[in-house]
Amino acid sequence: MYPPRGKIDHFIPKAGLRYLFTHPWQTFLSSIGIMLGVAVILSIDIANESSGKAFDISMESVTGKTTHRLLSRQGDIDLSTYIKLRTEAGITISAPVIEENVKILIGNGYTATFLGLDPFSEREFRNFISADLTGDNTELSQLLSSNNKVLIPESFAREAKLTIGDTLSLKWGDGVLRVVCAGLIKSNEDVSGNRIEQFLISDIETARKLFNKGNFVSHIDLILTPSEVERITKTILSNPTLQLSTAEKSNETAKSMTEAFRLNLNAMSLLALIVGLFLIYNAMTFSVVQRRRLLALLRAAGVTQKDIFIQVMAESIFIASIGTIGGIVGGIFLGKIMLGL
Amino acid sequence: MHYIEIKNINKSFHEGDTVHKVLDDVNLHLNEGELTILLGRRGSGKSTLLNLLSGIDIPDSGQIFMNSTEITLLREPARTIFRRKNVGFIFQFFNLIPTLTVNENLHLALELTDNFTPEGKERAKFLLNEVGLYDRRNSYPDVLSGGEQQRIAIARALVHNPGIILADEPTGNLDFKTADKVIEILDDLVKKNGKTMVMATHSRELTGLADRIIEFKGKSIIVSSQRQN
Numbered sequence: 001m002y003p004p005r006g007k008i009d010h011f012i013p014k015a016g017l018r019y020l021f022t023h024p025w026q027t028f029l030s031s032i033g034i035m036l037g038v039a040v041i042l043s044i045d046i047a048n049e050s051s052g053k054a055f056d057i058s059m060e061s062v063t064g065k066t067t068h069r070l071l072s073r074q075g076d077i078d079l080s081t082y083i084k085l086r087t088e089a090g091i092t093i094s095a096p097v098i099e100e101n102v103k104i105l106i107g108n109g110y111t112a113t114f115l116g117l118d119p120f121s122e123r124e125f126r127n128f129i130s131a132d133l134t135g136d137n138t139e140l141s142q143l144l145s146s147n148n149k150v151l152i153p154e155s156f157a158r159e160a161k162l163t164i165g166d167t168l169s170l171k172w173g174d175g176v177l178r179v180v181c182a183g184l185i186k187s188n189e190d191v192s193g194n195r196i197e198q199f200l201i202s203d204i205e206t207a208r209k210l211f212n213k214g215n216f217v218s219h220i221d222l223i224l225t226p227s228e229v230e231r232i233t234k235t236i237l238s239n240p241t242l243q244l245s246t247a248e249k250s251n252e253t254a255k256s257m258t259e260a261f262r263l264n265l266n267a268m269s270l271l272a273l274i275v276g277l278f279l280i281y282n283a284m285t286f287s288v289v290q291r292r293r294l295l296a297l298l299r300a301a302g303v304t305q306k307d308i309f310i311q312v313m314a315e316s317i318f319i320a321s322i323g324t325i326g327g328i329v330g331g332i333f334l335g336k337i338m339l340g341l
Numbered sequence: 342m343h344y345i346e347i348k349n350i351n352k353s354f355h356e357g358d359t360v361h362k363v364l365d366d367v368n369l370h371l372n373e374g375e376l377t378i379l380l381g382r383r384g385s386g387k388s389t390l391l392n393l394l395s396g397i398d399i400p401d402s403g404q405i406f407m408n409s410t411e412i413t414l415l416r417e418p419a420r421t422i423f424r425r426k427n428v429g430f431i432f433q434f435f436n437l438i439p440t441l442t443v444n445e446n447l448h449l450a451l452e453l454t455d456n457f458t459p460e461g462k463e464r465a466k467f468l469l470n471e472v473g474l475y476d477r478r479n480s481y482p483d484v485l486s487g488g489e490q491q492r493i494a495i496a497r498a499l500v501h502n503p504g505i506i507l508a509d510e511p512t513g514n515l516d517f518k519t520a521d522k523v524i525e526i527l528d529d530l531v532k533k534n535g536k537t538m539v540m541a542t543h544s545r546e547l548t549g550l551a552d553r554i555i556e557f558k559g560k561s562i563i564v565s566s567q568r569q570n
Contacts, residue, residue, distance in 0.1 A: 011441060011449040018440035300397075300436050302425025302453045304418050 012303060016311050019294055020318070026290050031323040033283025037276035038327025039334055044272035046335030048265040055262075065125055066221040066247045068229065070094075073241050076216035081236065085220065089235045091228055095121035096217040098207040104198070105169040105176070106160050112198035114150075114170070116207020116217075119143070125221055143203050148210070149182035151201040157184050170200075177210050221247075283323070284316055343406075344373040344505065344537050345394065350403035352389055363389045364400070369555065371539060376531065378548055379541040381557030387541035391507050394539060395428050396420035408504055425453045429498030429536075431508040431527070435490040437482040443469070443493050444478040447500045454501040461500070468496040472526055488519035495527050499534060506531055508540040512547075524550070 020027045070077065070085070085091045098116030103109045143149045152162065162168070162181055170177040185201065207213065222244075224232070232244060288295075295308055347369040353362045363386040371377050379387040392398040393405060396412050399420075405413050407427065415423060424430075437446050447465040451457040456464075469475040472492035474485075482490055491511060498506055511527060512520035528550050531538045540547070548554050 011445055011452050014445065015438050015440045015449070022440060294438070294440065297436050297438050299421075300430070300432065301438065301449060302421060304421045306418065 012298065012307055012311050013314065015294065015298065016291075016315050017318075019291055020315060023290070026287070027319060030283045030287040030319050031326065033286065034280050034320050034323025035326040035330060037279035037283070038324050039330035040272045040279070041276035042328060042331025043334035043338055044269045046332065047338040048269045050335075050339055051265055052262065065223055066095075068222040068224045069245050069247060070220040070222060070232075070236070071243050071245060072219075073243055076213065076218060077220060077242070079215045079217060081239075081242065082217070082220055084236060085222075085232070089228075089231050091222060091224070091232065093124050093223045095125050095221045096204060097219055097221055098204060098211060098213055099218040100172060100207075100211050102177070102200070103171040104160075104200075105171055106162075109171070110156070110160070110198050112170075112200055114172075114200045114202070114207065114211075116202050116204040116211075116213075118204045124223060143182050143206075146180075146182070147206055148177075148179045149202065149206065150179045151183045151185050152181055153198065154184040154186050156198050157181070168200075172211065179206075179210070280320075280323075283319075287316070287319060288312055343370040344375075344408060345369070345371040345539075346404075346406040347390075347394075348404040348406075350390075350393065350405065351401045352386075352393065352398075353401055364393075367403070371537065371553070373537050374535055375537060375552040376528070376550060377537075377539045377553040377555060378551040379539060379555050379557065380543070380545065380548060381541075382543060385557035387543075387557055388509050391509050391539065391541050394505075395430055395507050396424045425450075426501070427504045429501070429503040429506045431491070431494050431498045431506065431511045433510040433513040435482070435487070435494045435514075437490055437493060437497070439482055442479050442481055443474065443485070446482070446493060447497050450497050450500050456501050464502070465496070465500050468500055468530075469493075471530060472496050486519075487515050488523055491515060491519075491523050492526060495523070495530060499530055499536070502534075504537065506536050506538040508538065510541055510543070512542070512544070 070081070072078075072081075079096065082094065082096050085094050096118055098114075100114045100116075102112055102114045104112050143151065150168070152168075157163065164181055164183060166181045168179050168181060170179060179200070179202070202210070204217070208217075222228075222232075229244070236242060237244060295312070298308060298311075299305070347367055350364050350367040351362070352364040353360050355361075367390070379390060381387050389398070393400055394407070396415065400413060403413065404411055407423075410423065412420060412423060437443075438449060441449060444465065447469070448457060448462070451461040451465065466475065469478055472495060474489060474492055474496075477485060477489065482493065485493065491514075495511075498508075508527065512523055515523060524547060527538075540551075
């Protein structure tokens with residue numbers, strides 16, 4: 001009863017394709033509908049992914065390759081603990097860090113994390129203080145030899161129109177601190193153009209003096225193997241005021257702060273998906289409804305429902321391909337615009 | 342020999358809660374090579390019967406045999422295949438594919454019935470000459486007049502050499518002069534090719550051509566009469 005398999009009718013596709021080409025505006029509008037749908041989904045997804053990545057990069061910039069962090073339950077941690085770590089526990093890959101939140105008094109003000117780091121211990125943890133200085137190492141020597149010298153991210157310097165040698169006023173508690181920009185950090189933040197958090201970096205001695213830390217630091221960053229964790233537990237952690245936490249756990253607080261931000265982006269992404277699907281569905285429905293008479297005539301001529309379905313699917317794929325290519329280009333363009341907002 | 346046998350056919354249409362019974366226990370037989378005219382007012386059930394004979398629609402109950410095949414037992418895809426191979430349908434509104442040329446409309450009918458061969462193409466050429474429109478073979482239907490479109494539709498209905506031609510008010514959309522010309526061509530071609538034809542019409546003027554006249558009076562009474570030769 002059925003025609004032999006594998007036989008390709010060519011007058012049916014011809015009739016369908018001619019309709020598309022003889023009604024260019026309908027075809028164009030259908031493609032535009034799909035293009036918009038794809039562009040909306042893609043652009044929101046790009047913005048969402050980029051923001052998430054920027055956050056991760058920002059967190060990584062601050063924590064680096066740290067696996068564990070030694071903290072004091074009483075707040076700051078005594079530097080004698082740092083010495084004990086090296087001598088008693090034999091942990092050599094460790095870096096003392098002073099971390100404070102400040103407000104940079106430029107324009108409406110920028111909230112920033114001030115990091116006081118030991119350049120000699122940092123190479124294993126974060127690379128921006130030892131390798132990524134712009135120009136030669138004059139700034140590094142300045143950072144070490146002079147007081148109140150800081151490094152700032154290059155992108156932030158560009159945005160705040162700061163150059164090397166400029167003085168910055170930082171609000172810390174009730175007081176105002178003055179620091180000088182000694183160099184710029186080429187941070188990974190430029191990957192997306194979005195910044196979750198700004199940070200300033202100084203030599204740990206400068207930070208101790210600025211924030212009156214005396215012989216204390218905020219925490220000690222560590223890169224530990226399981227056996228070293230065991231060693232620290234037996235020696236250093238005999239002092240009940242000290243605690244060893246994983247870097248992931250330390251980041252959890254910051255992560256929870258940005259959870260709402262991520263939730264909003266996810267909601268927006270889902271909304272974009274629904275809007276996009278609706279646009280695509282409408283475009284395809286419009287395309288089929290417009291050709292209802294032609295499809296009915298083909299049925300009357302003896303074309304089976306299956307052949308009509310295959311024909312409609314083939315034409316939909318054709319229109320969708322044009323729309324998708326345009327949508328990808330448009331989506332990337334829109335995504336970039338949204339990231340710039 | 343009966344080419345078509347219709348046994349106890351019932352067909353109703355539902356419109357909301359109202360049921361319109363169009364065919365009520367209809368029994369008929371049509372002979373091979375005969376021209377049968379279904380005569381009746383608009384809405385009397387002529388087109389419904391043609392749609393049932395062609396397999397476009399199915400009855401609520403009853404049996405239809407065409408050339409010994411019980412088409413009422415066939416599922417939809419099989420009915421479509423059966424229809425396109427065995428039936429040539431001429432519609433009131435021509436139903437030519439607007440995006441295919443005259444030639445391609447005929448070639449589509451050939452392709453659907455696996456007759457798109459050099460012989461099939463030659464037959465298409467012959468029929469276009471017969472209806473006097475070979476010169477318009479590369480034109481699209483929308484540039485042709487109503488009469489010309491119906492002549493193309495007649496050629497398309499015959500091109501794959503079906504066993505039966507069904508014509509639903511073939512002159513219903515044409516002026517008198519054009520209608521006469523179309524009927525003349527249709528009658529000539531059908532008789533020349535020895536085809537069985539069933540034509541639905543509300544025009545009594547055409548009954549002179551018929552071998553058999555089936556008149557639709559009311560909902561259930563069908564009067565069949567034989568032309569006296």
